[in-house]
Amino acid sequence: MPLADALSFLPSLATAAAEPAEDAAALRRLAEWCSRYSPWTAPDGTDGVRIEITGSAHLWGGEEALAAELMARLDRRHVATRIAIADTLGAAWATAHFAEGKSPIILPPEGCRAALAPLPVEALRLDPAATQGLRRVGLKRVGDLYAMPRAALVRRFGESVARRLDQALDDLPEPLSPLGEAPIRRVRLSFAEPIADPADLLRATERLVADLVPRLAGEGSGARLLDLVFHRVDGRVERIRLGTARPSRDPRHLVALFKERLDTVDPGLGFEDVILAAFAVEPLPPEQIGLPGHPAGPHPIGNEASGIAPLLDRLGNRLGLAAVSWLDPRASYIPERASVRVPVGETLASSVAPAKAGAQGQPAPRPGSLDPRFRGDDETRPPRPIRLFEPPEPVEAFWLLPDDPPFRFTWRRRRHRVTRADGPERIADEWWRPEGSGTGSRESGDAIRDYYRVEDEEGRRFWLFRSGFHVGDYKPRWFVHGVFS
Amino acid sequence: MIERAHLHELRERIRRIERPTALVHGVLPFGIAAIDQVLPGGGLALGALQEILGVGGDEEDGALAAAFAAGILGRLGLHRTPETPAPCSLPGASLAGGRPGASPPTGEGRGGGMVLWCLPRPDLYGPGLAAHGLDPARLVLVRASRDAEILWAMEEGLRAPGIAAVVGEVGSLAAVASRRLQLAAERSGITAFLLRRWRVGGQAAHERALPNAAVTRWRIAALPSKSLPGEPGVGRPRWRIELLRCRGSEPACWEVEEADATGHVSLAAALADRPAAPVPAQKFRLAG
Numbered sequence: 001m002p003l004a005d006a007l008s009f010l011p012s013l014a015t016a017a018a019e020p021a022e023d024a025a026a027l028r029r030l031a032e033w034c035s036r037y038s039p040w041t042a043p044d045g046t047d048g049v050r051i052e053i054t055g056s057a058h059l060w061g062g063e064e065a066l067a068a069e070l071m072a073r074l075d076r077r078h079v080a081t082r083i084a085i086a087d088t089l090g091a092a093w094a095t096a097h098f099a100e101g102k103s104p105i106i107l108p109p110e111g112c113r114a115a116l117a118p119l120p121v122e123a124l125r126l127d128p129a130a131t132q133g134l135r136r137v138g139l140k141r142v143g144d145l146y147a148m149p150r151a152a153l154v155r156r157f158g159e160s161v162a163r164r165l166d167q168a169l170d171d172l173p174e175p176l177s178p179l180g181e182a183p184i185r186r187v188r189l190s191f192a193e194p195i196a197d198p199a200d201l202l203r204a205t206e207r208l209v210a211d212l213v214p215r216l217a218g219e220g221s222g223a224r225l226l227d228l229v230f231h232r233v234d235g236r237v238e239r240i241r242l243g244t245a246r247p248s249r250d251p252r253h254l255v256a257l258f259k260e261r262l263d264t265v266d267p268g269l270g271f272e273d274v275i276l277a278a279f280a281v282e283p284l285p286p287e288q289i290g291l292p293g294h295p296a297g298p299h300p301i302g303n304e305a306s307g308i309a310p311l312l313d314r315l316g317n318r319l320g321l322a323a324v325s326w327l328d329p330r331a332s333y334i335p336e337r338a339s340v341r342v343p344v345g346e347t348l349a350s351s352v353a354p355a356k357a358g359a360q361g362q363p364a365p366r367p368g369s370l371d372p373r374f375r376g377d378d379e380t381r382p383p384r385p386i387r388l389f390e391p392p393e394p395v396e397a398f399w400l401l402p403d404d405p406p407f408r409f410t411w412r413r414r415r416h417r418v419t420r421a422d423g424p425e426r427i428a429d430e431w432w433r434p435e436g437s438g439t440g441s442r443e444s445g446d447a448i449r450d451y452y453r454v455e456d457e458e459g460r461r462f463w464l465f466r467s468g469f470h471v472g473d474y475k476p477r478w479f480v481h482g483v484f485s
Numbered sequence: 486m487i488e489r490a491h492l493h494e495l496r497e498r499i500r501r502i503e504r505p506t507a508l509v510h511g512v513l514p515f516g517i518a519a520i521d522q523v524l525p526g527g528g529l530a531l532g533a534l535q536e537i538l539g540v541g542g543d544e545e546d547g548a549l550a551a552a553f554a555a556g557i558l559g560r561l562g563l564h565r566t567p568e569t570p571a572p573c574s575l576p577g578a579s580l581a582g583g584r585p586g587a588s589p590p591t592g593e594g595r596g597g598g599m600v601l602w603c604l605p606r607p608d609l610y611g612p613g614l615a616a617h618g619l620d621p622a623r624l625v626l627v628r629a630s631r632d633a634e635i636l637w638a639m640e641e642g643l644r645a646p647g648i649a650a651v652v653g654e655v656g657s658l659a660a661v662a663s664r665r666l667q668l669a670a671e672r673s674g675i676t677a678f679l680l681r682r683w684r685v686g687g688q689a690a691h692e693r694a695l696p697n698a699a700v701t702r703w704r705i706a707a708l709p710s711k712s713l714p715g716e717p718g719v720g721r722p723r724w725r726i727e728l729l730r731c732r733g734s735e736p737a738c739w740e741v742e743e744a745d746a747t748g749h750v751s752l753a754a755a756l757a758d759r760p761a762a763p764v765p766a767q768k769f770r771l772a773g
Binding site: 308312314319329344385389419453458460483 | 541542543545546547548549551552553555599601607608609610611612613614616617621622624625626627628629634637638641642645646647648706707708709710712717718719720722723724
């Protein structure tokens with residue numbers, strides 16, 4: 001009935017505006033909180049949460065204990081619930097919504113068929129038209145549908161009836177797509193008394209890492225993406241996400257990385273659960289270390305790079321993983337493409353490893369062997385500046401003849417008079433590249449650059465280029481691309 | 486027997502106390518007699534903090550300072566012998582690293598190990614570094630927008646094994662921060678270079694006057710290049726290298742040319758700016 005009618009019946013009716021968005025958010029938070037029982041949780045509709053407890057029920061002492069604990073915690077939060085545990089999602093849903101009996105209801109294994117039979121057909125999660133149709137022909141209970149021929153049901157009421165029935169009876173799988181990704185490895189620590197002290201948090205982190213590392217070692221893999229999730233007593237969830245440049249299972253290193261971020265989590269009244277989950281692991285074979293007391297021999301290349309991997313992780317996790325990079329050469333005439341910054345985390349993720357990658361994707365510096373793409377193919381290639389500006393900085397230049405270098409230019413509000421110049425070196429766009437070129441990205445007339453190495457009266461040497469030609473009234477533009485030493 | 490061992494140990498301890506701390510980790514000679522003579526120990530002190538400034542417009546870009554640092558880093562390696570510095574005996578080992586394409590130096594001063602380069606703007610160019618003798622494959626670039634973060638990254642690098650040198654480009658530097666870097670460098674034996682870059686003249690003037698704990702302070706300026714006979718255009722680049730401050734030595738100034746085809750870096754003729762210690766003229770070698 002409309003609200004006005006209801007108010008006319010009962011003027012003192014308490015009303016509140018419906019907030020479906022907030023309700024949905026609260027349901028999500030509840031589902032997130034339920035992830036302390038299992039990582040496979042998802043909100044169900046507008047008023048339920050699905051949890052897949054296969055394989056995690058034993059951690060709580062059995063399904064009854066788990067259900068009882070869940071019930072108790074939700075009662076403490078003043079959430080009225082009905083809990084049902086069954087073999088299949090469909091059966092659990094039906095039991096929770098329609099079965100009579102005291103919650104929590106746990107169906108015995110293989111007992112779905114018998115338990116579902118007395119429930120009304122609405123328990124099969126069908127749409128209202130289908131349930132009305134079923135009722136009209138006299139099929140009021142789920143048990144009535146067992147004996148009906150399948151083909152007739154589908155023809156009359158649609159295939160959803162058969163599908164839901166099969167899902168409830170475990171003849172058809174119904175996967176649960178969890179909130180967030182499913183972790184590969186997960187360890188959990190619960191506390192009888194909530195903890196909030198930073199020293200306690202650190203010790204909990206150390207315990208969890210010490211738990212996780214042997215499992216990774218057993219598989220010969222190392223973690224690259226880790227999540228440390230803290231469950232607060234009031235239901236909120238805080239997390240710290242950590243990435244490493246190289247797979248790692250060194251407990252000291254991982255604890256040090258977490259320790260730096262521990263003060264970003266707000267414990268509120270305390271944490272009752274701490275969960276460490278690994279989302280990305282990669283193979284990590286055992287490494288040869290030096291014997292104590294013996295001087296380390298000449299470093300094999302892999303060890304040299306691995307020695308700085310903890311440093312790269314620390315730098316990357318504080319400054320951002322994109323802030324730490326290698327310089328990678330590329331075979332390209334366009335100057336800004338010839339040397340590319342590659343973030344350290346990417347060399348492992350990408351399948352196209354740089355040409356100089358070592359066994360585990362780390363660039364292997366070999367003293368004395370300079371990559372030829374950095375050096376230039378021959379000695380006659382003009383020199384390259386040591387500083388390159390991205391993007392090139394525009395200058396105002398004055399020149400006499402169209403092909404001449406400028407005799408004066410103004411850059412950053414300073415005037416420079418050119419005493420000597422070398423050039424031009426013409427660099428055009430790379431027509432063989434499908435995605436277009438860097439030089440032609442601005443305007444269609446600027447596809448060709450003429451580079452000049454100029455020296456001003458003080459002795460500073462710049463790398464200027466002219467972009468575009470004198471065509472009619474079009475004036476080409478000049479830029480400073482780099483500074484030489 | 487026991488007394489002799491004790492005596493030897495005592496002698497070692499006294500020697501360590503008397504020797505300036507800057508030379509605990511050895512030195513890297515430049516290979517140019519005029520410069521090496523001025524520096525205590527005959528070369529650039531390893532395991533210490535060095536500061537490099539620019540001049541005029543180059544203060545903003547830091548190209549010359551970067552080139553100077555790259556030339557040194559190209560020859561700086563992980564394998565250090567504390568007492569005996571590795572002399573650069575081959576003519577190929579020079580400040581500028583020779584022309585692109587020249588064979589890299591193969592003497593004991595060969596560079597190896599990773600170099601951590603921390604900068605606020607990502608404007609370092611690989612082929613340019615290679616031309617100065619530093620293999621860009623050895624570089625790990627760390628980009629941080631604030632000076633405090635760059636100094637933190639440098640300190641982390643100074644504590645990591647496997648790093649041969651740390652370079653940081655900062656504008657403002659507190660004396661306390663520089664002291665921490667110097668101590669960290671001494672403890673680990675990793676050499677640290679501070680490249681000072683400023684955009685604002687006022688800040689530059691203020692910061693230049695502040696003292697800090699760097700063992701040496703260099704200033705590199707560009708000079709008009711020397712024309713090659715018969716070739717118009719930009720000739721062989723020349724620089725003025727000034728040693729503004731050095732612990733245990735006097736300030737000095739040199740004008741240096743880029744290496745010619747044989748790889749020699751040579752000292753230009755004008756040495757009139759040198760103050761202090763009189764050195765006989767025949768010790769310098771002029772360009773051929």
